[in-house]
Amino acid sequence: MTRILLAGVAVADFVFNLDAMPRKAEKYRATNAHICGGGNAANSAVAASRLGASAMLAARVGDDFVGKFIVDELTGHGVDTALVNCVTGGASSFSSIYIDKAGERQITNFRGNGLGEDSGWLDDVPEFDVLLADNRWEPLTRRAIRIARDRNVPAIVDAEPPFDEDTVKLASHVAFSAQGIRDFTGVEHPAAALQVASSKLDAWVCVTNGAEGTYFMEAGRVENIPAIPVQARETLGAGDVWHAAFAVMIAEGQDVRTAVQFANAAGTLKSARPGGPASAPTRAETEQFLAAHCQKDD
Numbered sequence: 001m002t003r004i005l006l007a008g009v010a011v012a013d014f015v016f017n018l019d020a021m022p023r024k025a026e027k028y029r030a031t032n033a034h035i036c037g038g039g040n041a042a043n044s045a046v047a048a049s050r051l052g053a054s055a056m057l058a059a060r061v062g063d064d065f066v067g068k069f070i071v072d073e074l075t076g077h078g079v080d081t082a083l084v085n086c087v088t089g090g091a092s093s094f095s096s097i098y099i100d101k102a103g104e105r106q107i108t109n110f111r112g113n114g115l116g117e118d119s120g121w122l123d124d125v126p127e128f129d130v131l132l133a134d135n136r137w138e139p140l141t142r143r144a145i146r147i148a149r150d151r152n153v154p155a156i157v158d159a160e161p162p163f164d165e166d167t168v169k170l171a172s173h174v175a176f177s178a179q180g181i182r183d184f185t186g187v188e189h190p191a192a193a194l195q196v197a198s199s200k201l202d203a204w205v206c207v208t209n210g211a212e213g214t215y216f217m218e219a220g221r222v223e224n225i226p227a228i229p230v231q232a233r234e235t236l237g238a239g240d241v242w243h244a245a246f247a248v249m250i251a252e253g254q255d256v257r258t259a260v261q262f263a264n265a266a267g268t269l270k271s272a273r274p275g276g277p278a279s280a281p282t283r284a285e286t287e288q289f290l291a292a293h294c295q296k297d298d
Contacts, residue, residue, distance in 0.1 A: 002251040003054040004244075005125065007144035008041025008134030008158075010059040010074065010084065011093040011109065012066050013276060015236070021100050036276025037073035038095060040134035040158055043240035044247070046277035048132075049078040051248050051266065051286065058083040058122055058144060060115045060137075062090030077277060085121045090114040103232035103271065111136075119143040130251035131155045132243055133171075135163035145170045154250050158243045159184070169201055173250065175243055176207040190215050191222045204256060208242055208267070214260050225260050228293045230272040234279075241280050242267035265290040 017032040037046070041059060048055040057079050061067035063086050070092060074081050093112035099105045119139040131148040133141045135157060142164070148155035149170065157163075157171040161183040168174055168184075176197065178190055185200075187193035190207045197205050198217045206216035213226035245266035249259035269281040269289055281289070 001052070001054045002130075002248060003056065003126070003128045004045075004048050004247055004251055005056050005058065005083075005128040005131045005144065005148070006041045006045045006048065006133070006244075006247075007058040007122075007131065007140050009039035009093060009111075009136040010037065010042035010057065010061060010070050011039040011095055012036075012069055012073075013038035013095050013097050013236075015097045015099060015276065017099050017274075019101055021098055021104075021106055034276065035069075036278070037070055037077075038097075038237070038276065039093065040136060040160070040240050040243075041132070042070070042074060042079075043237045043277050043280075044132055044134075044158075044244040045074065045079045046077040047237075047241040047244035047266070047270075047280040048248055050280045050282050051245060052283040053248050053251065054080065056080040056083055056126065056128065058085075058125075058140065060085040060087060060090070060112075060140075062086070062092040062112060062115060063088050064090070064092055066092035066094050073277075083122065083125065085116075087115050090116070097236060099234055099236060099274075103234045105234070105236045122147070127151075128153060130247050132158065132247040134158045135160060135167065138164040138167055142167045142170065148172075156243070156247050156250065158239075169203075171201075171203050173246075173256075174201055174203045174205045175246065176205065177239065178207060178209045181207045191224070194222050206256075206260065208239060213264055214242075216256060216260055218256065223257070225257070225264055227264055228268045228289075230268055232271045234274045235271050237277065237280070238267045238271040241270040244280075245286065262286065262290060265293070
């Protein structure tokens with residue numbers, strides 16, 4: 001089985017469904033609500049597990065009830081949490097998330113307190129086929145990438161702002177958000193920004209841009225694979241599913257075009273479903289959806 005190391009944040013999400021986003025300092029009533037695990041790397045770990053990979057998460061939590069909930073939730077989804085550092089006296093990260101009727105989300109996140117700044121606990125990592133790291137805590141991202149480089153394993157970075165440019169430059173694959181590549185290059189349009197980013201990085205680069213799909217560099221040219229049109233119900237976590245699916249394909253030795261097509265399908269499926277990490281698509285669902293809507297290039 002393909003083994004993926006995921007490094008980054010793990011949080012608890014308190015999710016509220018509303019007709020419209022709050023705009024005033026008033027009381028609002030949710031139409032629905034749930035509590036689930038969250039965070040870029042943690043969401044991707046669950047998604048990778050549901051896509052058939054063995055997912056190991058490196059993250060840090062406190063020894064409070066939020067931290068226990070996070071770890072229990074991940075374990076319940078089949079994620080290996082042996083590399084999750086539980087810090088005595090630490091306050092775990094959690095988020096308040098509003099989702100409107102169009103599926104768009106608004107997030108307020110508490111990053112946690114007292115979780116330490118030393119990533120030295122990430123030792124004796126078992127063998128893995130690919131690394132997927134978010135950039136929410138630079139010391140962990142940098143250490144994980146160096147471990148991957150030392151083992152000649154692909155290192156993928158989910159490049160959301162703010163990020164440490166020197167750390168991102170260590171990766172073999174950099175997947176930007178639209179905001180991330182704007183911040184990195186100062187260029188507004190993703191396709192033009194991609195060319196600038198590619199010239200600054202010794203890595204394969206792409207940018208995901210919602211309904212426009214994914215722009216990526218191939219043979220020195222900007223290519224695009226559009227998103228599959230669906231009615232979005234909840235965009236929360238769709239990007240994390242995209243990154244997980246892309247990492248699974250790279251770990252399996254697939255070319256980047258195949259990886260992007262598969263990731264687009266998985267991310268699209270997630271956006272069409274409400275719910276937390278448990279609504280990430282399975283491998284069979286993603287392959288069936290892709291076969292029904294896309295034709296691979298000859």
